[in-house]
Amino acid sequence: xxxxxxxxxxxxxxxxxxxxxxxxxxxxxxxxxxxxxxxxxxxxxxxxxxxxxxxxxxxxxxxxxxxxxxxxxxxxxxxxxxxxxxxxxxxxxxxxxxxxxxxxxxxxxxxxxxxxxxxxxxxxxxxxxxxxxxxxxxxxxxxxxxxxxxxxxxxxxxxxxxxxxxxxxxxxxxxxxxxxxxxxxxxxxxxxxxxxxxxxxxxxxxxxxxxxxxxxxxxxxxxxxxxxxxxxxxxxxxxxxxxxxxxxxxxxxxxxxxxxxxxxxxxxxxxxxxxxxxxxxxxxxxxxxxxxxxxxxxxxxxxxxxxxxxxxxxxxxxxxxxxxxxxxxxxxxxxxxxxxxxxxxxxxxxxxxxxxxxxxxxxxxxxxxxxxxxxxxxxxxxxxxxxxxxxxxxxxxx
Amino acid sequence: xxxxxxxxxxxxxxxxxxxxxxxxxxxxxxxxxxxxxxxxxxxxxxxxxxxxxxxxxxxxxxxxxxxxxxxxxxxxxxxxxxxxxxxxxxxxxxxxxxxxxxxxxxxxxxxxxxxxxxxxxxxxxxxxxxxxxxxxxxxxxxxxxxxxxxxxxxxxxxxxxxxxxxxxxxxxxxxxxxxxxxxxxxxxxxxxxxxxxxxxxxxxxxxxxxxxxxxxxxxxxxxxxxxxxxxxxxxxxxxxxxxxxxxxxxxxxxxxxxxxxxxxxxxxxxxxxxxxxxxxxxxxxxxxxxxxxxxxxxxxxxxxxxxxxxxxxxxxxxxxxxxxxxxxxxxxxxxxxxxxxxxxxxxxxxxxxxxxxxxxxxxxxxxxxxxxxxxxxxxxxxxx
Numbered sequence: 029x030x031x032x033x034x035x036x037x038x039x040x041x042x043x044x045x046x047x048x049x050x051x052x053x054x055x056x057x058x059x060x061x062x063x064x065x066x067x068x069x070x071x072x073x074x075x076x077x078x079x080x081x082x083x084x085x086x087x088x089x090x091x092x093x094x095x096x097x098x099x100x101x102x103x104x105x106x107x108x109x110x111x112x113x114x115x116x117x118x119x120x121x122x123x124x125x126x127x128x129x130x131x132x133x134x135x136x137x138x139x140x141x142x143x144x145x146x147x148x149x150x151x152x153x154x155x156x157x158x159x160x161x162x163x164x165x166x167x168x169x170x171x172x173x174x175x176x177x178x179x180x181x182x183x184x185x186x187x188x189x190x191x192x193x194x195x196x197x198x199x200x201x202x203x204x205x206x207x208x209x210x211x212x213x214x215x216x217x218x219x220x221x222x223x224x225x226x227x228x229x230x231x232x233x234x235x236x237x238x239x240x241x242x243x244x245x246x247x248x249x250x251x252x253x254x255x256x257x258x259x260x261x262x263x264x265x266x267x268x269x270x271x272x273x274x275x276x277x278x279x280x281x282x283x284x285x286x287x288x289x290x291x292x293x294x295x296x297x298x299x300x301x302x303x304x305x306x307x308x309x310x311x312x313x314x315x316x317x318x319x320x321x322x323x324x325x326x327x328x329x330x331x332x333x334x335x336x337x338x339x340x341x342x343x344x345x346x347x348x349x350x351x352x353x354x355x356x357x358x359x360x361x362x363x364x365x366x367x368x369x370x371x372x373x374x375x376x377x378x379x380x381x382x383x384x385x386x387x388x389x390x391x392x393x394x395x396x397x398x399x400x401x402x403x404x405x406x407x408x409x410x411x412x413x414x415x416x417x418x419x420x421x422x423x424x425x426x
Numbered sequence: 427x428x429x430x431x432x433x434x435x436x437x438x439x440x441x442x443x444x445x446x447x448x449x450x451x452x453x454x455x456x457x458x459x460x461x462x463x464x465x466x467x468x469x470x471x472x473x474x475x476x477x478x479x480x481x482x483x484x485x486x487x488x489x490x491x492x493x494x495x496x497x498x499x500x501x502x503x504x505x506x507x508x509x510x511x512x513x514x515x516x517x518x519x520x521x522x523x524x525x526x527x528x529x530x531x532x533x534x535x536x537x538x539x540x541x542x543x544x545x546x547x548x549x550x551x552x553x554x555x556x557x558x559x560x561x562x563x564x565x566x567x568x569x570x571x572x573x574x575x576x577x578x579x580x581x582x583x584x585x586x587x588x589x590x591x592x593x594x595x596x597x598x599x600x601x602x603x604x605x606x607x608x609x610x611x612x613x614x615x616x617x618x619x620x621x622x623x624x625x626x627x628x629x630x631x632x633x634x635x636x637x638x639x640x641x642x643x644x645x646x647x648x649x650x651x652x653x654x655x656x657x658x659x660x661x662x663x664x665x666x667x668x669x670x671x672x673x674x675x676x677x678x679x680x681x682x683x684x685x686x687x688x689x690x691x692x693x694x695x696x697x698x699x700x701x702x703x704x705x706x707x708x709x710x711x712x713x714x715x716x717x718x719x720x721x722x723x724x725x726x727x728x729x730x731x732x733x734x735x736x737x738x739x740x741x742x743x744x745x746x747x748x749x750x751x752x753x754x755x756x757x758x759x760x761x762x763x764x765x766x767x768x769x770x771x772x773x774x775x776x777x778x779x780x781x782x783x784x785x786x787x788x789x790x791x792x793x794x795x796x797x798x799x800x801x802x803x804x805x806x807x808x809x810x
Contacts, residue, residue, distance in 0.1 A: 314795055
């Protein structure tokens with residue numbers, strides 16, 4: 029409501045919105061809105077629709093198949109994607125490894141991988157965290173030893189989102205124990221179908237299976253899958269983290285979700301009216317709405333700075349920290365809104381669809397699982413505490 | 427840092443920085459604080475010379491006709507330097523009201539003087555029972571033989587002790603909390619029957635409680651149509667709220683800078699205290715609160731400039747957000763400074779007190795959260 033879009037951006041928004049109206053599959057929208065479990069094919073079907081339109085990689089340069097949008101247009105696109113209740117574009121290929129390959133890969137790697145990322149032919153996952161290396165990522169121990177023209181990789185990765193769906197993994201491995209530990213880290217691309225790769229799904233407290241352990245046992249990775257130089261992987265990993273900052277604020281998604289809370293509250297009886305008539309509840313919604321408005325203001329500032337060519341400082345971390353705090357507040361309030369029917373646990377409804385009538389209102393089934401699931405948001409992508417350590421170094425320099 | 431600004435706004439911000447560094451140091455300010463007036467007439471004169479007093483005054487009335495976004499830049503600078511001058515009372519409230527609904531004669535009589543720094547105004551509106559409800563006006567204006575007779579009590583009238591004229595709201599019609607029936611009058615500060623009890627506020631700004639007993643004014647003292655002043659009062663107060671939020675953002679910036687410097691230099695346990703993670707994370711949260719509030723204030727000012735229908739929502743959202751973040755930054759700044767933060771001789775406490783008063787002015791964060799919720803419900807109801 030407050031974007032004050034230029035005529036050009038307004039036309040862009042109209043174009044995106046009408047595309048969403050025409051192209052977003054209704055069944056998929058319903059699944060997203062009810063927080064049902066999305067299958068690999070659910071994600072890919074929508075990926076292919078955006079790919080066909082040329083919109084799958086908003087931030088990619090035109091030469092690699094991007095649409096050539098301004099930062100503001102990318103923001104508008106993300107907003108519209110969320111407002112249409114479509115799944116977010118999976119970041120691992122498009123936002124993470126894609127830009128690394130563009131920047132640090134060689135021509136052969138670019139020609140081989142980038143088109144397959146765009147088309148969705150390769151589903152990527154991120155092999156970073158290990159059982160002994162979480163926030164202290166540089167302590168990672170998965171080893172890669174050179175044997176002729178292959179690396180032999182041994183170790184284990186964990187918390188790997190969608191490894192169970194993935195064709196490829198970009199992976200940080202240790203190639204040296206000499207000197208500074210960051211300098212012994214190498215960035216490798218590993219085919220998940222390689223012999224010695226075992227994926228073991230991890231069930232999380234919400235009942236879902238998004239994350240996995242990945243065991244690497246004598247996995248032979250061709251040397252041509254090395255990105256850049258051996259021992260420079262940490263630099264590439266840091267570059268990767270700096271990408272697509274503004275998307276981390278999840279403004280559109282949060283706003284859409286807040287609308288859903290309003291709609292739920294309007295259907296929840298309370299006294300002679302509904303929960304939406306309750307002033308205290310209204311104020312809880314309003315508090316989150318103001319937080320979103322405030323954070324969106326910072327997003328717009330960062331977008332303007334990006335357009336002007338300045339690199340934001342601590343703002344990237346602020347967007348992540350506050351964006352995830354807002355997401356968590358929203359999922360918590362959703363669960364609060366549904367009241368008693370937050371309690372029945374009905375995983376079959378979320379996983380298989382709605383063949384039988386659920387216990388309680390349909391909007392209630394996913395509320396608590398979503399709340400539980402979103403505790404991840406302040407943990408992944410560098411915990412919010414790690415983000416604060418990073419910013420503290422910037423602003424205090426001690 | 428100024429990607430949000432136009433070139434002119436960038437220049438304005440720079441001139442504020444220069445002025446603060448050269449002519450408004452904390453020590454200079456302390457002397458002003460201790461003076462009878464509580465503000466610096468020299469600084470006021472400088473503000474006029476620099477065009478700051480005329481920034482928000484319409485061009486046709488001798489000002490520069492600046493936008494709310496421009497005013498936000500100015501107020502952010504005032505926040506950084508902890509300006510004590512009665513700018514909000516005179517320019518934003520007093521002149522703002524006259525520009526909104528004053529007659530051509532009234533505008534000509536007062537506004538050029540405001541821009542030149544020769545005329546100071548104040549706005550007597552709030553009453554004891556009203557709390558933050560702008561419609562709750564019980565002061566009365568009765569029609570007299572050749573004008574009106576005013577009676578009532580106005581509390582914490584900002585800048586009143588320095589003002590030459592007061593704009594005073596009084597009911598000419600309607601019940602105690604009706605929107606209709608509120609009228610506005612311009613009254614000389616020395617009018618017969620007007621008594622003022624002046625005092626410093628907690629942050630050193632001056633205010634007064636004003637009592638009106640049979641104060642007779644002519645018909646020419648009526649500002650705007652009789653009984654229809656409230657919408658203009660709301661708009662002017664809402665703009666002042668956004669401006670005050672900008673001032674708070676400037677204060678937060680200065681306070682954070684002091685606090686971070688202290689964390690870098692203060693040694694305890696053989697190390698700078700900024701090396702301790704518990705304090706580091708607090709500092710980051712303070713910086714985050716400031717950065718987000720700042721982006722929001724300037725954006726809401728521009729949004730309200732572009733679409734005046736959004737003014738009410740923008741003002742409530744900003745006042746709620748900045749009330750919350752200003753309180754957080756202020757409290758934490760004192761805590762991180764430890765003992766020295768408690769002292770009067772150190773600037774941190776003065777920033778904290780100013781932030782605290784700004785939160786209360788025109789309704790605190792809780793009040794405006796409720797107000798925002800109400801406006802959202804209305805919008806939702808009317809759109810769907």
